[in-house]
Amino acid sequence: MTYSENWMSLTPTTPVGSAFDESALVAKAKAGDAQAFSDLVNHYERKIYRLAKHITQNDEDAEDVLQETFLKAYEHLENFQGNSKFYTWIVRIAVNESLMKLRKRKSDRTVPLDEPVDTGEEMVAREIAVWEDNPEQRYGRDEMQEILNSAVQSLKPDFRTVFILRDIEELSTEETAETLGISIPAVKSRLLRARLALREKLTRQFKRKGEDVFAYL
Amino acid sequence: MLTCKQFLQELNDYLDPNTDPDLKRKLQSHVTECPNCFVIVDTTQKTLQVYKGVEPQTIPDDVKSRLWKALERKIAAKKQAQS
């Protein structure tokens, strides 16, 4: 077993700062160039991991999804037509894997699927207040991440997934509809509700304090 | 004049740069006159900004190394099957 040699052969070669040519790498990978495939993995692994973590909200599941996504992509590379972007294709695989994990957990009943109290169904804007300036600078990186994550986590999976694909992964409405197998109007209405629910949560967190005091001066 | 509820329904169109200019103008006139919806637009835009500003976290080393080992096995298996 020459593990270490194989291992070395898979180290990414794309130098930092050099242009990343997705379609060229995909063509090479399809022709059997393992190095080209590993460059693609190296380029997208963080985004896929983030996506999986956002949807599944679970470290273990996210790791499984990460592996499954790239293993399946490698296995089915010949079937990839190149009509869509490679990235969109692997996102679709990752979303399907993540949703399967969610469904499995739901049926296991070992982990309660989040049933948020005050988000989702209703289209509301109750918190109407301006934000303090630059919350990004006021909170540490990790704290900010925590705030944003817990807000996303509180959304129902249907809404959460649409928000992640549209506003974080920046897929188009059409791509999102196709990936999730739902209609374009459904994407639009879920996105609106998700955005409003997050706005509501973050406003509670980031609204300018002491506004009332000011009013009485 | 639109009601706030009607405006809220169209909020995504208002935020979308590709929205039809006529609709945009109609929505804009509500925002100009309604301080509440002005704040809602502003805080929704900020919400989207903070999410877009988040860099993907690095993958923990052990997770990463398991991914690459799995890939390596897969690639080796494929090569073997072809030869």
Ligand SMILES: [Zn+2]
């Ligand atoms: Zn209004």
